[in-house]
Amino acid sequence: MKTLKVALLGCGNVGAQVARILLEDASELAARAGAKLELSGIAVRNIEAKRDVELPRELFTTDALALIADADVVIELLGGMEPAGELISAALASGASVVTGNKALLAVRGAELGALAAANGAQLRYEAAVAGAIPILRPITDSLSGDRITKVMGIVNGTTNFILDAMDTTGAQFADVLAEAQALGYAEADPTADVEGHDAAAKAAILASLAFHTDFDLADVHCEGISSVSAADVAAAADAGMVIKLLAIAERLEAGIAVRVHPTLLPRKHPLASVHGAYNAVFVEAENAGELMFYGAGAGGAPTASAIMGDTVAIARRLVADAPVIASGVRGSQPALRFDQIATSYWISLRVADESGVLSRIAALFAEHGVSIELLRQSVVDSADGGSALLRIVTHKSTEAALAATVAAVGKLDVVKEVTSVLRVEGN
Numbered sequence: 186m187k188t189l190k191v192a193l194l195g196c197g198n199v200g201a202q203v204a205r206i207l208l209e210d211a212s213e214l215a216a217r218a219g220a221k222l223e224l225s226g227i228a229v230r231n232i233e234a235k236r237d238v239e240l241p242r243e244l245f246t247t248d249a250l251a252l253i254a255d256a257d258v259v260i261e262l263l264g265g266m267e268p269a270g271e272l273i274s275a276a277l278a279s280g281a282s283v284v285t286g287n288k289a290l291l292a293v294r295g296a297e298l299g300a301l302a303a304a305n306g307a308q309l310r311y312e313a314a315v316a317g318a319i320p321i322l323r324p325i326t327d328s329l330s331g332d333r334i335t336k337v338m339g340i341v342n343g344t345t346n347f348i349l350d351a352m353d354t355t356g357a358q359f360a361d362v363l364a365e366a367q368a369l370g371y372a373e374a375d376p377t378a379d380v381e382g383h384d385a386a387a388k389a390a391i392l393a394s395l396a397f398h399t400d401f402d403l404a405d406v407h408c409e410g411i412s413s414v415s416a417a418d419v420a421a422a423a424d425a426g427m428v429i430k431l432l433a434i435a436e437r438l439e440a441g442i443a444v445r446v447h448p449t450l451l452p453r454k455h456p457l458a459s460v461h462g463a464y465n466a467v468f469v470e471a472e473n474a475g476e477l478m479f480y481g482a483g484a485g486g487a488p489t490a491s492a493i494m495g496d497t498v499a500i501a502r503r504l505v506a507d508a509p510v511i512a513s514g515v516r517g518s519q520p521a522l523r524f525d526q527i528a529t530s531y532w533i534s535l536r537v538a539d540e541s542g543v544l545s546r547i548a549a550l551f552a553e554h555g556v557s558i559e560l561l562r563q564s565v566v567d568s569a570d571g572g573s574a575l576l577r578i579v580t581h582k583s584t585e586a587a588l589a590a591t592v593a594a595v596g597k598l599d600v601v602k603e604v605t606s607v608l609r610v611e612g613n
């Protein structure tokens with residue numbers, strides 16, 4: 186199997202997670218990519234700095250250019266305009282492919298770097314740059330390439346959503362919440378980029394460029410941040426059944442494409458209103474597909490690293506002739522569980538005789554089968570039926586096998602008139 190040398194530039198929140206995944210999941214990644222992805226080195230400013238992940242010291246170097254010269258794939262996670270721009274250019278010019286999450290750079294120099302990649306037969310991929318872990322750029326460029334997109338609208342900045350959400354739900358102060366977002370690794374090195382909307386504007390420019398097949402840059406985006414949103418605004422919105430979200434909107438109007446970022450009032454019933462914390466969500470409207478919504482973690486080290494790794498594997502697949510066409514593995518490489526091995530939580534409704542001792546007999550049968558009860562409620566007494574009680578039981582997680590045996594045993598009790606329903610519960 187071919188080996189591809191992967192050079193990592195930067196070992197901060199995202200870079201450290203990318204290094205961890207490359208080392209921990211090496212064999213799985215090789216199987217998916219059709220090539221070994223060898224982490225050839227990590228360019229940092231200070232080799233001795235303390236990092237989130239323990240990594241072999243010999244991987245670190247301060248010579249980014251030397252690392253790039255020897256690489257097939259370069260992952261840029263330094264952030265900022267320079268030296269990121271210069272290093273990405275050097276990589277592409279040498280024919281190496283590049284993965285980056287650097288929306289600030291791409292929103293200004295994306296077209297130029299894309300052209301440089303094309304001229305050198307290199308790939309430039311940047312799924313992580315917009316909405317972190319959420320696959321949004323590839324759906325727009327690949328899955329929807331046979332449709333005509335009319336509007337893209339979303340929450341694309343985790344830090345500001347985290348702040349606005351905390352102000353809305355807990356009445357927290359702006360400054361305290363910002364510090365928390367920084368500590369959690371969501372904020373940019375200079376959080377002004379988040380708070381003033383510049384980060385969302387960069388993402389809006391990238392989204393608009395891909396959705397509307399035209400190069401838009403930061404200067405084309407009207408941008409207002411959330412620094413002027415007060416606690417009183419948030420409270421007044423809540424009073425009116427609304428919530429304030431920082432939205433990035435790119436839409437096709439009769440005269441052209443409008444791209445904007447600003448705090449926006451949304452009715453609470455709108456799906457974007459229920460996007461909490463650092464989560465992101467992007468609505469896409471296309472002429473034939475209609476409305477689509479993409480939701481997930483928009484920021485954070487590991488989620489963003491997921492998108493970086495997806496792009497790295499995609500690059501590798503195109504670089505090696507014998508790459509697997511489909512990402513799935515060999516049948517049998519993972520056990521396929523039988524249904525009775527699955528554990529879930531259940532909701533069981535029973536019609537029982539309304540007499541003393543019934544509940545304890547039923548509860549004892551559940552205990553005997555190792556199915557633990559989370560909630561037991563006697564909801565209605567039906568006197569027309571010779572005195573029936575309707576019982577609703579919600580269980581903790583147990584296996585299908587244990588549940589089936591429990592329900593069968595309970596159904597045989599003389600005091601149980603009917604097992605009226607057994608439903609499985611998710612998301613509780």
Ligand SMILES: NC(=O)C1=CN([C@@H]2O[C@H](COP(=O)(O)OP(=O)(O)OC[C@H]3O[C@@H](n4cnc5c(N)ncnc54)[C@H](O)[C@@H]3O)[C@@H](O)[C@H]2O)C=CC1
Nearest residue numbers: 195196197198199200229230262263264286287484485489
């Ligand atoms: N953190 C997140 O949630 C997300 C980040 N991104 C993007 O990913 C990139 C990296 O973000 P983070 O890891 O959060 O930033 P970070 O600030 O945690 O890490 C960047 C690292 O690069 C190092 N660095 C900067 N200049 C350098 C140089 N010249 N030579 C060597 N090392 C240098 C810094 O010391 C730092 O350790 C940025 O472009 C950011 O916009 C994208 C999506 C989400």
Ligand SMILES: N[C@@H](CC=O)C(=O)O
Nearest residue numbers: 342343344371372373
């Ligand atoms: N600072 C950004 C990180 C991801 O792009 C954010 O808060 O969304």
Ligand code: NA
Nearest residue numbers: 312315317319
């Ligand atoms: Na993404």
